Amino acid sequence: MPSRLLRPARAGRRATQPRSTGALGVRLPLAAAAVVAAGLTAACGPSSQPVGAASPSAAGQSAQTLPAGTRSASPSASASAEASPTASPSPSASPATVSASAKAPSRAQTTPPAPKPARTSAAPAPARVPGPGYDSSADAQKLIDAALGAAKADGRMVLLDFGANWCGNCKAADKVFAQPQTSAILGASYHLVKIDIGGDSSANSALLRKYSPSGGSYKMPVLIVVSPSGTVRTDTHATGNPALTSEGLGSFLRQWAS
Template structure:
């Protein structure tokens, strides 16, 4: 009786497939399959050979590093140095430009003309007191006239003698600062000795003062750069041989 009952049970067990496993035994297998499927989905199938994906990823990472490093260094330097953040245009506009304008810098353009100066020329040389009997008076007059043509000053001829008291008085006034300044600014002074026996000098006196007769020394004659006599004290009389008299005379005939 007992053997009959056991046979159908064994027959039922043989009818079930051997691959079927209990639910508790199948759960680990299902979990493994799910994990494997997740890894396959995350990575995906690769069409590149082994090592190419890693090389590409490494290249992308290395190429991104310089830009990130540069950005970080730039921001660091900008924070460390406030002057580094100033724009080039601001620094350029702040500094004054010393370069010439484009119109002047062009090749072949005319150079700017130097500005004319309104400064007065240097004062003319004033000879010392007395008269040099050995000097070539004609040559001195010619040089004075040439200088007068160049600078527009007048020529003052002083005919006198070393023994003449009035001539000495006039020399003292010529040496005073105010009178010397007027002489140097407006005249070329030539002193000519007529106290000796120089016929050449006497001829020069008659040339510039042709009225003749007795001459009262000193004889002061103002001549223009062209050689024309403007005034002759032999004809008009001498001014007062003081600073006021001679200065007034010099200013009157200076122009």
């Protein structure tokens, strides 16, 4: 009797043991998952970033591991690369380049302007004084025109000397003109034109009557002072000749020089 009772009990245990073992098998995976989740939460702490955001450490690590010259497609990686102090600056924005260009002075600042040439108020070179005698073959009108043109340029007067190579007074006047003192006055204040009226030149005789229209017999030399504009200032045929000496001709020339 007792043995029979024990057998069903053992059989019942055997029948119920698989049921309890199955329930325990379901509970054990759930408990293990809960323990693992609790461990992860305790180790890492609650996350303050939204779902899908990359962690800073991961972004920095990915930026550091990128090879040189490779662009990162991640905005956060490019931003961290720009903010990194080791990033090389652009050559145009280099402080050394900017400071060097700022310190380098321009050529216009360092090169002084060329000095202007000083204005000189020196008197013009002395005019040429013809030698003694009269050239009967010369074109007297051209000589007068050239002298008037030069007088307009430098402000000197024109001295017309009508004479002849055989005239004694004309030779005396030539000797005085050749003296240094008289020659200096002539060169500084006059353009001297010597015109031969001792020959058969009708053109030269016409020039004498043009500048000394009073006519009659002329006492040579006839000295006529003409301004640069061509106006006759004095005519010795009308006023009489000065003394044919250094003092006489010198005084005459200084009187009509200006």
